Amino acid sequence: MAGCILCGGEREDWLNCPIDAKTLAPTPYGRVTRCRNCGLGAVEPLPSAAELPAFYQLEAYYTHGESHFQKGEAQSFPDRIRDHLAWRFDKGEPVKPEALIALAGKPAAETRVLDIGCGHGDLLKRFQKLGARPAGLDPDPDALAHLKEAGIEAHQGTGEAPAASLEGQVFDIVAMTHSLEHCLDPVKTLATAFSLVRPGGVFLCEVPNCACAHFERFNIMSEMFDTPRHLYFFTPDNLRKAIEQAGFVVESDYYDGFLRHFQNAWRATENHIREGIVKDGGDASVMPPVHSKAETVRLLMETALSSKEKKYDCVGFVSRRPAA
Structure with a gap:
């Protein structure tokens, strides 16, 4: 077992899901180890780059709209x-494109934005409506066709192997929203992101929070587990640490994703898994509990x-x- 990709620390067994959460078919990529030092989780062993496209060939997936x-x-x-x-207690709010454009310090029409792992471009379309570039x-060729x-x-490319067409380019804003956890090498991907942000430019990175109470309780049946598409598991x-090691200076954090934990569709999906x-x-006796209505209420009261x-x-x- 290799050391942690982020800090070199020793890894230990943590979680194991024998099936693909979306297809329910067996997968060899459901074992997750965790660093004893920094807590970063990682699939062990990792799939090859050639295997990744097949994991996204699904009848329905959120990045496909x-x-x-x-x-x-x-x-x-x-x-x-x-x-x-739950809605009353939900104070989470993601960063809005308008706020990022303001941070970049240019008029929208002059603001270049790159989304790494953009899927069908939902975030980019929001920037586009504001007049950004x-x-x-x-x-995914299908995603690129939609763009x-x-x-x-x-x-076309990945964070680890960006497109040659991006060579020499820099952007005012580079975003990675729910894509870093899908990468085979998050450290290399963050280095790519750093190279693509202009000096003084803005970087946005959002991932599932594996330190939250919902994930801790339901882990392998959680929507945020999702191996073999999710390959790394982060805490705040x-x-x-990963962002700062890449050379960025963190200016603020934000959190989102609470109300959905208690809704019937979310609970039914996790119970389906x-x-x-x-x-x-x-072995049901050592698995997370059924996400019953009683568990839902208990989780709401606790969080x-x-x-x-x-x-x-x-x-x-x-x-x-x-x-500079």
Whole structure:
């Protein structure tokens, strides 16, 4: 077992999901180890680059603009009360494109934006509506075709192996939202991001927060586990460490993802994954609990007033490449 990619620390066994969370088919890439020092989780062993495209050949996936969630039962009156209470306590808010453009310090029409791992370009289209100049980097030809149809500059490649067409280019804003955890080498990917941000420019990075109470309770059946597409598992502390080691200066953090933990479709999807694991031979006695309505209420009571690190399932940092 190799040392941690981030700090070189010793890794130990942590989690193991024998099936692909989306297809429920067996996978050899569901074993996750965790660094004893910094807490970064990683699939062990990692798949090869050639294997990755097949993991995304799904009937529905959010980066394709399609929902992969189970329908869930109809919402009852008690469900509406529960969801309203969760909404009341949900103070999470992702960074808006308008705020990033303001941080970049240029008029929108002069602001160049690159999204690494852009999928079908939902974030880039929001920048485009504001008048910015968006570009996307993604390995999926179908995603790139969607970008081109929308009039968005498209480059085929990954964070570890960016497109040759990006050589020598720099951007005012580089974003990675829910893509770093999909990379075979997050350290190399962050180095790529640093090289593509102009001096003084802005870098946005958001990933699942594996230190949150929801992930700790439901782990391998959590929507945020999702091996073999998710290859690394971050906490707020080690994500900040990774970003700073790449050379960026962190300016702020933000958290998002709370209300959805309690909704029927989310719970049904996680129970669907759990059922698939049990059918594959998983030992129900040592697995996370069924995500019942009682568990949902218990989780809400425990997290409604907890710290943001424990409350929200996504964490992001807004950083800047030093001007000199």
